[in-house]
Amino acid sequence: MVESTRRRVPDDSRGLLCCIDDVLEKIFGYIKKPVERNAISAVCKRFHELEARTRHHVLVYNMYAVNPMKLFERFPSVRSITIKGNPRLVDFDILPRDWAGHAGPWIAAIKAHPQLNRFRIKRMTITDSQIEELCAACGPNLKIMQFDKCSGFSTQGLQALAKFCKNLTHLGLAQSMIDSTSDTKWLKDLVNSCPALEYLDLSLIEMGDVDEAVLVKLAERCKLLKLWESETQNSERFLPVLQKCSSNLSDLGIERINSNSETSLLAKCTALEGLSGIFDLVDDGMHAFMSVSSRLTRLDLSYSNLTEVEIAEVLRACPNLQYLRVLDLAGDHGLQALGNSCKDLHRLVVESPSAIDGGVVTHAGLMAVAQGCRNLQKLIFYPSFITNEAFYALAYNCPNLMDVRICLIQSSSTGENMPWECLDEGVTALVRECRSLYRLTLCFDVQADVEFLTDAGVAAIGEYGKKIRVLTLVHCGSSDMGLVPVLRGCNKLQRLEIRKCRFGDESMQEIALNSELHLKHLFVQGCEVTIDGLSSLAYRAKHTNSRFYVEVIGCKDGRCLEEHRYSCTDESCENHHAFSLSCSHWQILAYHSLTEPRDDTPWFIHRFDSILSEASSLPFTRAEPGGALQLMPESSSGGIDLDLSTGGIDLNEDSSEPLQLMPESSGSGGGGGSGGIDLNEPAEESCSSFPGFERKEVFHFPDILERVAAEPTLHLGAPLVLQASLL
Secondary structure, three states: OOOOOOOOOOOOOOHHHHOOHHHHHHHHOOOOOHHHHHHHHOOOHHHHHHHHHHOOEEEEOOOOOOOHHHHHHHOOOOOEEEEEOOOHHHHHOOOOOOOOOEOHHHHHHHHHOOOOOEEEEEOOEOOHHHHHHHHHHHHHHOOEEEEEOOEOEEHHHHHHHHHHOOOOOEEEOOOOOEEOOOOOHHHHHHHHHOOOOOEEEOOOOOOOOOOHHHHHHHHHHOOEEEOOOOOOOOOHHHHHHHHOOOOOOOEEEEEEEOOHHHHHHHHHOOOOOEEEEEEOOOOOHHHHHHHHHOOOOEEEOOOOOOOHHHHHHHHHOOOOOOEEEEEHHHHHHHHHHHHHHOOOOOEEEEEOOOOOOOOOOOHHHHHHHHHHOOOOOEEEEOOOOOOHHHHHHHHHHOOOOOEEEEEEOOOOOOOOOOOOOOOHHHHHHHHHHOOOOOEEEEEEOOOOOOOOOOHHHHHHHHHHOOOOOEEEEEOOOOOHHHHHHHHHHOOOOOEEEEEOOOOEHHHHHHHHHOOOOOOOEEEEEOOEOOHHHHHHHHHHHHHOOOEEEEEEEOOOOOOOOHHHOOOOOOOOOOOOOOOEOOOOOOEEEEEEEOOOOOOOOOOOEEEHHHHHHHHHHOOEEEOOOOOOEEEOOOOOOOOOEEEOOOOEEEOOOOOOOOOEEOOOOOOOOOOOOOOOEEOOOOOOOOOOOOOOOOOOOOOOHHHHHHHHHHOOEEEEOOOEEEEOOOO
16 A cells, blocks of 8 residues: 655644645635635645645736746646736726737646636737637636637637537637637537537627527527627527527527517526616517516616616616616616615616716716615716715615725716815715725716815725725825825725826835735826836835836827937927926836736836836936936936035036936035036046946946946945935
């Protein structure tokens, strides 16, 4: 009998530590939440190894946060992986869509570990050849495949699913951009080759002319079937789907349910719980819809053509709804019907299409939902007007809220004459009463004569929001006095996005120096962050054990740093003739990573440390201590004068108003009274040593910059210390 190689523990151990590895692995298998598994792995080295062996699912929020090969070495038993590429900001055109997201390195790693049975990627670019490599490697093991909002592939790549993945049960391609969608052969082959296929999501996919026989097979087999496009002219082609729907169908997404014959067929779906698509309920269609409405727990009306009155009638007929997604065309009248009828609602999304004006919702509709739907856990709401009273209603009626995103939008029905008010008290009540809140978004991007959220309101988030992990603030606060308490109070904060706020360098310094803050993602746009703030973030990246990469992203119109190195063509820019990195058109994206910098950086993105080295021909200088550093036109002077009488370094000798980097203390030192020592000429009484440079050398700006990047403090002799605030 072969003796077990499992490690045993001393007999005097207590608790779980006295269990053999087999028992612990069995126990760990019942623990599913990633947060709890992470806590287990931090107990001791033994638990760390056992947890790694028993973890079967991994969620990667940022594809650049970890090396794919090392991930599979760390978790050798992984069977399911979810990878997110581009941040969600690309969905709102805040970030360019080609910021990142190439799936090549991950496919290469998976080929070496082909045990996966579930593969999901979101906002990534994957090619046909990569899909074929993935399917060939995982083969019959792969059962679930999801490409959400992905691009770069065509129907040719999808043919590999039918060729290699015979046991596929789930396929999701929702909102992906697929080339050659007119070729429907891939779908026919998929249906014929994958008899176990039960879940198919092709929402907002242009499918072309699909054979009726294929639609019938899908309808007879699937439990989840979504086959609707954003634009269609032929809704009758989906009649076979309704006619052949299986009694097991639980979630249906289909186009143009707009006649009595079509809606009456829904009554056959006795297990139907979710419904989505494009609805036009005409004539007696509403009565046919009501045959299934009482069973619905999920309803998506975001692409419906229903009026406010029709939406209200639909919601009254769905008393068991737990999830609702609807446009703000529902109006306050529709939300009042929701609050009166759907008492068990858990998640509500009320969006606002930018192409449609009118049909707005206000604080009245939000209050009706809060008073009626007391089990609400997630709320995404785009009102045109809101008050403290609405926040009070959420705070005191919906204590189970975990995810709140409120984005105030500009509407033709709102203006300067609206009774706007400061929302400090309402927001404070929300974060104080909803103690399970882990995600909060407050966006007040409207023109008004009131400051919606002052520093006091922002600081209250830090005082009461102890569990907040994701925070987004737009047009909030008036200074760093608001955000700094958040950074000190929300110790669990992992993702922070601030846009068009008056937060600046002090907040960035807090991020860099706060050892208790474990921030993994930071996005800054249109704030008062100067190059000093960027330097603080670079300090965090350089002087901590973890890697924290800082990227500067070009202007909204795509112009890059190379084109704007010497001037800015934006007339509204405050420093038009001397372009500053504090210009609001620039974006800062910083993220935590466990691996080396990525090698697929697009042309419009510059890592901050590379900006320091690339800007070598441009001396950046400081007008006064604490002021913003600016990129100035190239000077005719090639050297640097050290003026000990003023205590500064003049980087631009010929300028009429030379700007200086100030030292830690001024006035002392062995300089002569002649006004300074020229380092371009040999001198007996100049600084005895300049680390890294030889005497009699002409000190050009690139050299000084490299030295500053290498050492935060340069010692120029004993009495004088130049404190480099760059890093």
